Each structure stands twice: as structure tokens, then as C-alpha cells.
Amino acid sequence: MTHTYNISPVYSVKQKTFFVICKVCLFILLPSICYCQQKIEQWNRFETSFTYNCKTNPFTDVKITATFIHQDTTLTVEGFYDGNNRFAIRFMPEKTGAWHYVTASNIKSLDNQKGQFECVKADSNNHGIVRVSNTYHFKYADGTPFYPVGTTAYAWNHMGKQLQQITLQSLKGSGFNKLRMCVFPKNYDLVKEEPEIFPFNATGAEKNAEGNQRRKWDFSTFNVAFFQTLEKQIDSLNAIGIQADLILFHPYDKGRWGFDSLPMDVNKRYLEYVMARLGSFKNVWWSVANEWDLVKYKTHDQWLDLAKYIYENDPYHHLSSIHGSTAKYIEYWLPYFTHASIQDEASVMHWGAASILRNAYQKPVIYDEVGYEGNLLQRWGRYSGEEMTYLMWMGAIGGTYVTHGEAYMFHDAGDTIFWAKGGTFKGTSWKRAAFLRKILEAGPGPLEPADISRDMQTATAGAGYYLVYFGKEMNKDWFFNLPAKNGSYARPVAGNQYKVEIIDTWDMTVTPYPKLFTTGAEDDYRFYDKDMQKLQLPMKPYLALRITQIH
Amino acid sequence: MTHTYNISPVYSVKQKTFFVICKVCLFILLPSICYCQQKIEQWNRFETSFTYNCKTNPFTDVKITATFIHQDTTLTVEGFYDGNNRFAIRFMPEKTGAWHYVTASNIKSLDNQKGQFECVKADSNNHGIVRVSNTYHFKYADGTPFYPVGTTAYAWNHMGKQLQQITLQSLKGSGFNKLRMCVFPKNYDLVKEEPEIFPFNATGAEKNAEGNQRRKWDFSTFNVAFFQTLEKQIDSLNAIGIQADLILFHPYDKGRWGFDSLPMDVNKRYLEYVMARLGSFKNVWWSVANEWDLVKYKTHDQWLDLAKYIYENDPYHHLSSIHGSTAKYIEYWLPYFTHASIQDEASVMHWGAASILRNAYQKPVIYDEVGYEGNLLQRWGRYSGEEMTYLMWMGAIGGTYVTHGEAYMFHDAGDTIFWAKGGTFKGTSWKRAAFLRKILEAGPGPLEPADISRDMQTATAGAGYYLVYFGKEMNKDWFFNLPAKNGSYARPVAGNQYKVEIIDTWDMTVTPYPKLFTTGAEDDYRFYDKDMQKLQLPMKPYLALRITQIH
Structure with missing residues (x-):
């Protein structure tokens, strides 16, 4: 024109x-x-880029940020070098309406670049970023509850493309909504595969401290292709409704690549780069480390420093935690950690322990590692499917969340143990995890103990809504009874009428019980049926009851 | 002369x-x-005083402190008004040798008063103040381990003199080394006695907010006689080796005296006065509150403020914690709290839970309230002696400490329920508490889980020293076996020889087992006897084994 x-x-x-x-x-x-x-849905990704031919090191010598402005909201994000003279800016808008941005850079042609886009309401499949809700729980930004039912595939993204596709198909067909996965490749007895690409560029070979030959890396640049691949993987997870619980450091390197022993300035540049690229991905959670205490080359204080660095530099404040070895906790009360990501089976093996850390930290607790269903020689990798399912329910009934994991190896290390490499699920508990998620999502809200520290089997999710879990008990019958206390909700009174469904957490069935029950007068901290009616139960373990008030 | x-x-x-x-x-x-x-034993009390006739309010208008100097150590303590124109300074010296002091005051005749005394080595019955040791435990200042085996008598000190004497006799004949007790009197369904003296002086009567007649207090002065009595009580406890876990605030007032609703400036003046008088008492622990969250008139932040005030104004840094209602925790990680004082039976009812909070807080954990042996209608007051004993052992085996309590009422509220009023022990678990203490003190050091989160029955206290607790299990026999892990200590190896003693925690017997056992090769995280020998056990609950390496 x-x-x-x-x-x-x-x-x-x-x-x-x-x-x-x-x-x-x-x-x-x-x-x-x-x-x-240019219309961007809420919590989706806006991206823009600028061309500049940097004659020196574009990763370190070019600084570019962009400030995004929406009425009274202002966020500044880091840009990043994406190869081929391309400097990119990504942004996740949360508020609908017009957003303007302006860049700042030490390079004149990248500085003071302006633009805008329109952020439009998310469609019904896009619930937004997940955040902490109601102290102990999570919800999507649009208010939809998020009950973490996760699994682990530490190095799936470092395997061959075909296996990656199989993993994604497996996850798509599962009920999982969170996946623990590592940015750095894993070198472990059961995972020895050499990745095709690495986060850093190799510049030759050198002998490491132990005298082994290993690649020499240029830590002043990043391998752009690696991160582009990682992004596709995370977007693929997003497409199937899965949160990427992204493990930023881990100890499973053992001198092979040296990514567990980077100097702190490289660690921080790496974090800065990861956040610049991935901060706008709504399904990313930061897991500062897996088994942080097993990393020889970092101190406890350095871990806190890295967690703080993320907290201070992530403008979106994605969910963030850190994971230690068995019963090795860290200062989860610090603001850097939105929730506690715990390895400790003691918390869910027996009644009443799951809630303890919830009460202590006053944050959501995810038992991200309590052992795995599998057949490994290692004791952490040989739970039955029943046991894994039991542990997930024990966590849920305590108002916490337990991450599933599967470690079957039928032949040799070439087997794609899901816990490590992904592949297909070979166990039995993964389907029960999906069933648990359905049960949680069918409730009116997240679970909490109804009568804390006294009734360890009854969880409440509101007035007149209970899940009673019997665990390994087998009962022929059960006096209908409810605790007089009801967590933070209205207590029952005499004369309430309830329907009951028998949930078989193993057979994955929900069977309405043919009778209704009516509470009598309170008796010794409980409400029994006014006629002392019993439920007949099928003498099986792993049963639960869903009790819902109808009058 | x-x-x-x-x-x-x-x-x-x-x-x-x-x-x-x-x-x-x-x-x-x-x-x-x-x-x-004037020679003062270490950790005993130096006291000096000055006469001054204050024509206005000697509690508020006279400030006196004294600075005590010992080579390079300097501590400043507050003085206090003790009635009869007497202004006293008390000091607990920890280091032997010459101490000098000099006063500072807004009153000329009390200012710049100097003196000195000689601090001499404590005798063998004086182990000093108790402090945190080895992260999770306690020891006396002279290095002697202190394993808290406490009980509760909230208002014993507010009862008549005769009952107080009976209480002291009961405690003397028990094995307890810690007592939870309140400064303020208690008004509760089961404790209605009106004390003879109060911490404040009454100046008349007034109607409170609820329209009830109650005393009007002069909060600008203290009742010196009350504190002198309290001091004698605490000294009497010291004489029988008992730490006074002194509860500074509590909710059991309900408008009767109004001590739960004092303004914050009065709360702090009260704390200042208590610390000036009692800071030099080596057997005092500060318990900022009992069931803090049940006090209507103070916010969570005010509790932290009071805890901080104590921390910043107690020059000795006595052990200090705060206690909430069931499963109501507070920020025990703050430096104001030397240990976690918890009310939560969930932590000790089932295997493996006790250690969780130890791991979380990285501080000693005392479960100061897990319910009581007794026969009350309230569910927290009707454990059997067996159950109370079991809970104490469950805590011990997890490397934590459980406080005993007894709540028997055979006739009416006139009964001296020990938990409330002291008197005589009527239950059965108090003797087992003494037995547990003997077992703990006979070991080489404090207990910790040998194989955390996996073996929940085996505690270690060093290389080649174990306590295995079977809880409610009844076993005919038991394969001699030890975990391959051993907490922070050297692990067992094949060929070690062990003696075993069967501890009956209920019958309070220690029976040497007639055979020795020798570890074979490690098998699946355990060491069994090389000949797979079993111990024969007497098919009773509440048994433990003490296993000691002899070669």
C-alpha cells in the first residue's frame, strides 16, 4: 500500500x-x-528473532533481553543465540490483551527493537502453567486442579529417535501427567548408551582426572541442535498433557562426559541458557538435581546457590524443587523451592507418615522416588506392581503425591528399562496410576487427612466426600463410619445420608454399593450408621471406598 | 579486722x-x-545483689545489667528486682577460672559496681547445661550424653505444697530426666485448682470480655514470691537430675486469669524477667508455648517474634522450642529453635516415620506429646501402658525421643492426674521409661537408623552395636542378621562375632543369649550368621535385641 x-x-x-x-x-x-x-494463546509461546552476524562468540558476547509490557504487568526475559546468526526471544504471556515489547542489547542493531502481539484466551485444551494451590496442592493457571501422577524416564530423550517415538506413544497411552527427565545424558550400569548430540560442542579429546580419554568440550558455546531437539521433546510431552519435570543436574556421569563437574560459572551460564530457551514452555518444571547429595563436585551450599539463581532469574517462577538420595532432604522451606521433591519410601510404606512432611514444610510434597516396580537386583528396583500401586495410594490418602516408576529388565542392559530409557511399559502399576488419577480428578478437590494423625485411612476432599483406603487389609465387612473431624471442611452431623462405592484399586473397578447409609449420633469421635449397618467387602487387599453425601 | x-x-x-x-x-x-x-562451680549460679530504695516502680524504672568477663569471654546479663529494695544479678559461669563483673545501671548507686569470683571445676554430679550434640541429639556441657526421657506435669507447681512434695518424690523415684511444666497456671476441665500465688500482683477485680468477674492484674510489676517459689521448684528438679522444660505460654486460661492474652509488651517484659531470674539455672529449657496454635490471642508471627526475642536475649542460649497441637508444626528450622518439640502420634505409631522429621529439620526431634497412658474419656488420654512404652521405643529406634505422660483419673477431677497436677504415678509405662533410659545410657552413643528407610527396626549406635526392636511382632525365632549399611558408622564385614541380649522392654529384663553369632558373606544388603543360625525368641511382643560385636 x-x-x-x-x-x-x-x-x-x-x-x-x-x-x-x-x-x-x-x-x-x-x-x-x-x-x-500475531495472536498468541495464553501460556503459549510468542517467539521473535533478529539476525546479527557476531564475529566473536555469539553465546557470550551478545546480550539481548526483551521487556514485555501489558497494562501494569512488565516482565523481562533473556534472549538467546539459536545458531545461524539468529538471536531469539521467547515469551509466555499469561494475561489476555495487547502485549508490547522492547529489546535491550549491547549490539546496536538488536537494541530497542519493538513489537507487539495479541494474547487471546486459551482454548479448552490449554489450561496453562501449573502452580501451587491451596498450600499442599497444584492447579493449572486456568484453575483446573492438577494432581501429579508422574513417572520417570531419566534418559529417554538421549536414546535413538525410534525409541523416543515409542516412549511418547507409551506415555500418550498412559495416564501420566508428569515425567522426570534429565537434560544431561546418564551414565549408569543400566544406561550406557552414547547420545547422538550433547548440550555442549566437543572440540577434541582429553584425558580426565582418572586418566580416561574423554571429549573436550567448549563450555563457552552451546550445541544449539541439542536444545532444539530437547524443545521438540518437551513440546511433544505438552501435546499429550505431560509436565516435563526437567532435571538440570545429576550425578550419573562418573567422569564420562564431565557434566557433573562443570565450574559454577558454566553451571550458571547453562541455567541462564536453559531458562532463556525453555522458560516460555508452560509444561516445564525445574528439578535442580536428582540425588544432589551424590554429586561429588558440588557442595550443599552450591546447590542452594544454583536453586536461588533459578528462582531469581526465572521471570515465570516455574515449579521448582530438588531431589536427594534416600531420606536426604534439603532446606525445602526456602522460597527457591515451590514444593518438596523427595526420595523416601519410609513416608509411604506405613500408615500416617505421608502427611508428616506436608505439615512440616507447608508446601506440596511429591515423593518423586519411593522405589520402582521391576525385577532388578537392586532392592529399589524390585517392587511388585501391587506394592507400587499401594505406595501411590498411600501417598494420595495422606494428601501428597507419589511418582510411579518401572524398572523391568528381562534380557540385558539393552532392554529399555522405562525408568531409564523409556520404551514400553511392561509392568502392571502404570495402568493403576491412571486409574488413581481418574479417581482424584473425579473428586471435588484435592485430598487431605480427615482426622489428622488419628484416622490414617480416611481422606477428605470436601464436606460429604471421603476416600477410605484399606491398603493391604482384607476385610469381610466394615461398619459404615466416618471421622467426626473432617480436615478443613464442614464436619458431618447425624442424619446425613451417604452413598458408597467400592473402589478396587488393583482391578480398577468402581462398584456402587446397593445400600445407603445414614449417620447416627456422634460416638467416640466417629459417626456410625444409625442402624449400625455394615458394608460387605470382597475380602481382597487394595480396596478403597468413595463415600459421598447425598442428603 | x-x-x-x-x-x-x-x-x-x-x-x-x-x-x-x-x-x-x-x-x-x-x-x-x-x-x-566465693567459689562457684561451673554451670552453678553466682548471685550478687545491691540495695536501692526505688521510690517509683522498681520493675520498670530501674535498669541494671552486669557484664561478666573471663579472659576473652564476655557475657552481659540482665539484673532483676527481687523485692525488699533488692536488685539481684545472677550468672551461670561455664568456664573455670577468674570471672570479673561490672554493672551498668540508670541508677548511680547500682552502676559500675564491680566484683569477681572464681569458677571451679564442676564435681562429678554436675554435668552442666544440656546442649545439642551431633545434629540430632543432646549432651551435657561436660560431654556426658543426655538422652531425654521426659514426662509431663503441666501444673504441678501450682498445686498445694504437700502435693508438690509428693510429685518431687515420685519424680525422684522415677527415671525421668526432663519435665514439661508451665509458668502460668492451667485452667482446664481436668485442672481447676486455684493457685496460691500468681506471677503478677492482683490489684482488684474486673469483668472480662465475656462478662465474668476476674482479678485485675498490675502487669507493670511481678509477684516476686511467685518466682522465688518457681525457682525453688526448678532447683528441686535439678537436685534430682531433671531438666525443667519450662512452658512460657499456653492456651489453658480461657478468660480465667487472662495470661494467654497479655499485650505483646507485657509478654516481652515477662520473658525478660523470666530470663533474668532463670537464665542462670542450668536445668532450664525454654518451651515458648504449649499448643501455640490454640492460643486465640496470638498470631503465628507473634509466636515467632517471641521465640526470636528469647533467642536474642538469652545470653546462654538455653535449649528452646515451641509445641503445637496435633500435627501443627512451625518453622523449626529457624535458629530460635534448638530442637523440634512435636505433638504428633503419627510419627511413632508405625514403622519408619519417626526419623522423617529428623531428616527434614536436621535438628533433634522430641515428640513431646504423642498421647498419654491413662483412662480418660479423651482419646489422647487412654493409651495402655504397653502402647505408651511402644511409642517411646518407636521414637528411640528412629533416633528421636518420645516424652512419656500419664493421665489416670480413678475417682473425679480431684484426682491428681500426673499429666496435669503431678502426684504419684499410677500407670505402668513410667517404669519402662526408666528402663529405656538405662538401655540408652548403656550404649556407646545415641541411636540412629542403621539402614535408613529400609530397615526400620534396627538402630545403630556405633560400629558393632545395634538395637533391634520388634515392636508388636511376636516371633518364635529370628535369623541372626544385620543390615549391610550402618548409618554413619563402619559397616559390618564377614567374620565379625557378636553377642546378643534379649531385651524385654515390658518385663524390663536383659537376658544374654547363650550362643554367639558370626557374620557370613553379605547377602542382599544383609549379613546373616555364617551357619544361618537363628535365635529362639519367647513369642512375646515388645522385645528388642542388643547386638554387640566382640571380635
């Missing part, structure tokens, strides 16, 4: 004035018309 | 010179001779 300005026939003053007004209008409207074409 | 100066016969110059020298010598030596007579 602009070329029409350049023709100069003879016009009247009136006509000229008209053209001037047109020009002004165009000048005002044109950018907004163009930019308005 | 001084009157000899005043006689004036005729002497020669030589004689006069001699007298002058004598006088000077006396002047120099006299004070040190006098002061040297």
Missing part, C-alpha cells in the same frame, strides 16, 4: 487534507493491523 | 612505715581474699 504515497497528481487542498488524514490513519492503524495477525 | 586501724598508740617511724605497708597490703589483699572465698 505504501507505494500509492509516491504518486503526485494535482489535488485540491480538500483532497490533500483528506490524503494527509488517510496517511496519519494508516500510520496509526497499519502496525496494529499487521501485529494483530 | 578493720577496727585495728582505729587505735592510735605512739609508734616509731619504722613501726609506722611497717603499719602503712601492712595497711596497703591488707587493702590490696583483703578484697581478693574475701572474693576468693
Whole structure:
């Protein structure tokens, strides 16, 4: 349209004035018309980029940030070098409406670049980023509850492409909504595969401290292709509704690549780069480390320093935690940690322990490692499917969350043990995890102990809504009874009527019980049925009851 | 001696010179001779006082502190008004040798008063103040381990003198070494007695907010007699080896006296006065509150503020914690709290839970309330003696400490329920507490889980020293076996020889087992006897084994 300005026939003053007004209008409207074409859903990713040919090191010598402005909200994000002279800025808008941005850079042509986009309401499949809710729980930004039912596949993303596809298919067909996975590859007795690409660029070979030959890395640059691949993997998880609980450091290197012993300045540059690239991914959680205390090359204080660095530099404040070895906790009360990510089976093996850490930390607790269903020689890798399912329910009934894991190896280390490499699920508990998630999502809200420290089998999710879990007990019958206390909710009273469903957590069935029950008078901290009616139960372990008030 | 100066016969110059020298010598030596007579054992109490007739309010209008100096150690303590124009300074010296002091005051005659005393080595019955040791435990200042085996008698000190004497006799004949007790009297369904004296002076009567008549207190003065009595009570506990876990605030007032709803400035003046009087008592622990969250009139932040006030104003840093209602925790990680004082039976009812909070807080954990042996209608007051004993052992085996309590009421509220009023023990678990203490003290050090989160029955206290607790299990026999892990200590190896003693925690017997056992090769995280020998066990609950390496 602009070329029409350049023709100069003879016009009247009136006509000229008209053209001037047109020009002004165009000048005002044109950018907004163009930019308005760029519509970004809430919590989706806006990306823009700028070309600059950096003659030195584009990773370290070019600084670019962008400040995004929406009415009274302002966020500044780091840009990053994406290879091929391309400097990119990514941003996750949370609020609908017009967003403007302006860049800042030490390079003149990248500095003070402006633009805008329109953030539109998310569609019904996009619930947004997950955040802490109600002290002990999580919800998506749109208010939908998020009950973490996760599994682990530490190095799935470092395996061959075919296996990665199989893993994604397996996850798609599962009920999992969270996956623990590592940025750095894993070198472990049961995972020895050499990845095709690495986060850093190799510049040759060197002998390490132990005298072994290993690659020499250029820690001043990143391997852009590696991160582009990681992003596709995380987007693939997002497409199937899975949160990537991204493990940023881990001890399973043992001198092979040296990624567990990077200097602190490299660690922080790596974190900065990861956050610049992935901060705008709504399904990313930061897990500062797996088994932090087993990393020889970092001190406890350095871990806190790295966690703090993330907290201070992630403008979105993604969910963030850190995971230690068995019963090795860290200062989860610090603001850097949105929740406690714990390895400790003691918390869910017996009644009543799961809630303890919830009460202590006043944060959501995810038992991200309590052992795995499997057949490994290692004791942590040989739970039955029943045991793994039991542990997940023990966590849930205490108002916490237990991450599933599977470690079957039927032949040799070439087996794709899901816990390590992904592949297909070979166990039995993964389906029960999906069933548990359905039960949780069918409730009116998250679970909490109804009568803390006294009734360890009854969880409440509101007035007149209970899950009673019997664990390994086998009962022929059960006196209908409810605790007089009801967590933070309204207590039952005499005369309430309830329907009961028998949940078989193993057979994954929900069977309505044919009778209704009515509470009598409170008796010794409980409400029994007014006629002391019993439920008949099928003498099986792993049963639960869903009790719902109807009057 | 001084009157000899005043006689004036005729002497020669030589004689006069001699007298002058004598006088000077006396002047120099006299004070040190006098002061040297004052010898204070380490951790015992030095006290000095000054007379001053304050015409206004001696509690608020006179400030006096004293700074005590010992080589490079300097501590400043608050003085206090003790009635009868007496302003006292108390001090607990920890280091042997000469201590000097100098006062500071807004009253000239109390200011810049100097003195000294000699601190001498404690005798063998005086182990000093108790402090945190080895992260999770306690020891006396002289290095003797202190294993808290406590009980509770909240208001024993507010009962009549005769009952107080009975209580002291009961405690003397027990094995307890810690007592939870309240400064303020208790108004509770089961404790209604009106004390003879109160911490504040009554000035009349008034109607409270609920319209009830109650005393009007003068919060600008303290009742000196009350504190003098409290001090005698605490000294009496010290004489029988008991730490006074002194509860500074509590909710059991309910408008009767109003001590739960004092303004914050009065709360702090009260704390200042308590610390000035009792800081020098080596057997005092501060318990900022009992069931803090049940006090209507203070916020969570005010509790932390009071805990901080104590921390910042107690020059000795006595052990200090705060206690909430069931499963109600607070920020025990703050430096104001030397240990966690918890009410939560969930932590000790089932295997493996006790250690969780130890791991979380990295501090000693005392489960100061897990319910009581007794026969009350309230569910927290009707454990069997067996159950109370079981809970104490469950805590011990997890490397933590469980406080005993007894709540028997055989007739009516006039019964002296020990938990509330003291008196005599009527239950069965108090003797088992003493037995547990003996077992703990006989070991080489404090207990910790040998194989955390996996073997929940085996505690270690060093290389080659184990306690295995079977809880409610009844076993006919038991394969001799030890975990391959051994906490923070050296692990067992094949060929170690062990003796075993069967501890009956209920019958309070220790029976040497007639056979020795020798470890074979490690098998699946355990060491069994090389000949797979079993111990024969007497098919009773509440048994434990003490396993000691002899070669």
C-alpha cells in the first residue's frame, strides 16, 4: 500500500487534507493491523528473532533481553543465540490483551527493537502453567486442579529417535501427567548408551582426572541442535498433557562426559541458557538435581546457590524443587523451592507418615522416588506392581503425591528399562496410576487427612466426600463410619445420608454399593450408621471406598 | 579486722612505715581474699545483689545489667528486682577460672559496681547445661550424653505444697530426666485448682470480655514470691537430675486469669524477667508455648517474634522450642529453635516415620506429646501402658525421643492426674521409661537408623552395636542378621562375632543369649550368621535385641 504515497497528481487542498488524514490513519492503524495477525494463546509461546552476524562468540558476547509490557504487568526475559546468526526471544504471556515489547542489547542493531502481539484466551485444551494451590496442592493457571501422577524416564530423550517415538506413544497411552527427565545424558550400569548430540560442542579429546580419554568440550558455546531437539521433546510431552519435570543436574556421569563437574560459572551460564530457551514452555518444571547429595563436585551450599539463581532469574517462577538420595532432604522451606521433591519410601510404606512432611514444610510434597516396580537386583528396583500401586495410594490418602516408576529388565542392559530409557511399559502399576488419577480428578478437590494423625485411612476432599483406603487389609465387612473431624471442611452431623462405592484399586473397578447409609449420633469421635449397618467387602487387599453425601 | 586501724598508740617511724605497708597490703589483699572465698562451680549460679530504695516502680524504672568477663569471654546479663529494695544479678559461669563483673545501671548507686569470683571445676554430679550434640541429639556441657526421657506435669507447681512434695518424690523415684511444666497456671476441665500465688500482683477485680468477674492484674510489676517459689521448684528438679522444660505460654486460661492474652509488651517484659531470674539455672529449657496454635490471642508471627526475642536475649542460649497441637508444626528450622518439640502420634505409631522429621529439620526431634497412658474419656488420654512404652521405643529406634505422660483419673477431677497436677504415678509405662533410659545410657552413643528407610527396626549406635526392636511382632525365632549399611558408622564385614541380649522392654529384663553369632558373606544388603543360625525368641511382643560385636 505504501507505494500509492509516491504518486503526485494535482489535488485540491480538500483532497490533500483528506490524503494527509488517510496517511496519519494508516500510520496509526497499519502496525496494529499487521501485529494483530500475531495472536498468541495464553501460556503459549510468542517467539521473535533478529539476525546479527557476531564475529566473536555469539553465546557470550551478545546480550539481548526483551521487556514485555501489558497494562501494569512488565516482565523481562533473556534472549538467546539459536545458531545461524539468529538471536531469539521467547515469551509466555499469561494475561489476555495487547502485549508490547522492547529489546535491550549491547549490539546496536538488536537494541530497542519493538513489537507487539495479541494474547487471546486459551482454548479448552490449554489450561496453562501449573502452580501451587491451596498450600499442599497444584492447579493449572486456568484453575483446573492438577494432581501429579508422574513417572520417570531419566534418559529417554538421549536414546535413538525410534525409541523416543515409542516412549511418547507409551506415555500418550498412559495416564501420566508428569515425567522426570534429565537434560544431561546418564551414565549408569543400566544406561550406557552414547547420545547422538550433547548440550555442549566437543572440540577434541582429553584425558580426565582418572586418566580416561574423554571429549573436550567448549563450555563457552552451546550445541544449539541439542536444545532444539530437547524443545521438540518437551513440546511433544505438552501435546499429550505431560509436565516435563526437567532435571538440570545429576550425578550419573562418573567422569564420562564431565557434566557433573562443570565450574559454577558454566553451571550458571547453562541455567541462564536453559531458562532463556525453555522458560516460555508452560509444561516445564525445574528439578535442580536428582540425588544432589551424590554429586561429588558440588557442595550443599552450591546447590542452594544454583536453586536461588533459578528462582531469581526465572521471570515465570516455574515449579521448582530438588531431589536427594534416600531420606536426604534439603532446606525445602526456602522460597527457591515451590514444593518438596523427595526420595523416601519410609513416608509411604506405613500408615500416617505421608502427611508428616506436608505439615512440616507447608508446601506440596511429591515423593518423586519411593522405589520402582521391576525385577532388578537392586532392592529399589524390585517392587511388585501391587506394592507400587499401594505406595501411590498411600501417598494420595495422606494428601501428597507419589511418582510411579518401572524398572523391568528381562534380557540385558539393552532392554529399555522405562525408568531409564523409556520404551514400553511392561509392568502392571502404570495402568493403576491412571486409574488413581481418574479417581482424584473425579473428586471435588484435592485430598487431605480427615482426622489428622488419628484416622490414617480416611481422606477428605470436601464436606460429604471421603476416600477410605484399606491398603493391604482384607476385610469381610466394615461398619459404615466416618471421622467426626473432617480436615478443613464442614464436619458431618447425624442424619446425613451417604452413598458408597467400592473402589478396587488393583482391578480398577468402581462398584456402587446397593445400600445407603445414614449417620447416627456422634460416638467416640466417629459417626456410625444409625442402624449400625455394615458394608460387605470382597475380602481382597487394595480396596478403597468413595463415600459421598447425598442428603 | 578493720577496727585495728582505729587505735592510735605512739609508734616509731619504722613501726609506722611497717603499719602503712601492712595497711596497703591488707587493702590490696583483703578484697581478693574475701572474693576468693566465693567459689562457684561451673554451670552453678553466682548471685550478687545491691540495695536501692526505688521510690517509683522498681520493675520498670530501674535498669541494671552486669557484664561478666573471663579472659576473652564476655557475657552481659540482665539484673532483676527481687523485692525488699533488692536488685539481684545472677550468672551461670561455664568456664573455670577468674570471672570479673561490672554493672551498668540508670541508677548511680547500682552502676559500675564491680566484683569477681572464681569458677571451679564442676564435681562429678554436675554435668552442666544440656546442649545439642551431633545434629540430632543432646549432651551435657561436660560431654556426658543426655538422652531425654521426659514426662509431663503441666501444673504441678501450682498445686498445694504437700502435693508438690509428693510429685518431687515420685519424680525422684522415677527415671525421668526432663519435665514439661508451665509458668502460668492451667485452667482446664481436668485442672481447676486455684493457685496460691500468681506471677503478677492482683490489684482488684474486673469483668472480662465475656462478662465474668476476674482479678485485675498490675502487669507493670511481678509477684516476686511467685518466682522465688518457681525457682525453688526448678532447683528441686535439678537436685534430682531433671531438666525443667519450662512452658512460657499456653492456651489453658480461657478468660480465667487472662495470661494467654497479655499485650505483646507485657509478654516481652515477662520473658525478660523470666530470663533474668532463670537464665542462670542450668536445668532450664525454654518451651515458648504449649499448643501455640490454640492460643486465640496470638498470631503465628507473634509466636515467632517471641521465640526470636528469647533467642536474642538469652545470653546462654538455653535449649528452646515451641509445641503445637496435633500435627501443627512451625518453622523449626529457624535458629530460635534448638530442637523440634512435636505433638504428633503419627510419627511413632508405625514403622519408619519417626526419623522423617529428623531428616527434614536436621535438628533433634522430641515428640513431646504423642498421647498419654491413662483412662480418660479423651482419646489422647487412654493409651495402655504397653502402647505408651511402644511409642517411646518407636521414637528411640528412629533416633528421636518420645516424652512419656500419664493421665489416670480413678475417682473425679480431684484426682491428681500426673499429666496435669503431678502426684504419684499410677500407670505402668513410667517404669519402662526408666528402663529405656538405662538401655540408652548403656550404649556407646545415641541411636540412629542403621539402614535408613529400609530397615526400620534396627538402630545403630556405633560400629558393632545395634538395637533391634520388634515392636508388636511376636516371633518364635529370628535369623541372626544385620543390615549391610550402618548409618554413619563402619559397616559390618564377614567374620565379625557378636553377642546378643534379649531385651524385654515390658518385663524390663536383659537376658544374654547363650550362643554367639558370626557374620557370613553379605547377602542382599544383609549379613546373616555364617551357619544361618537363628535365635529362639519367647513369642512375646515388645522385645528388642542388643547386638554387640566382640571380635
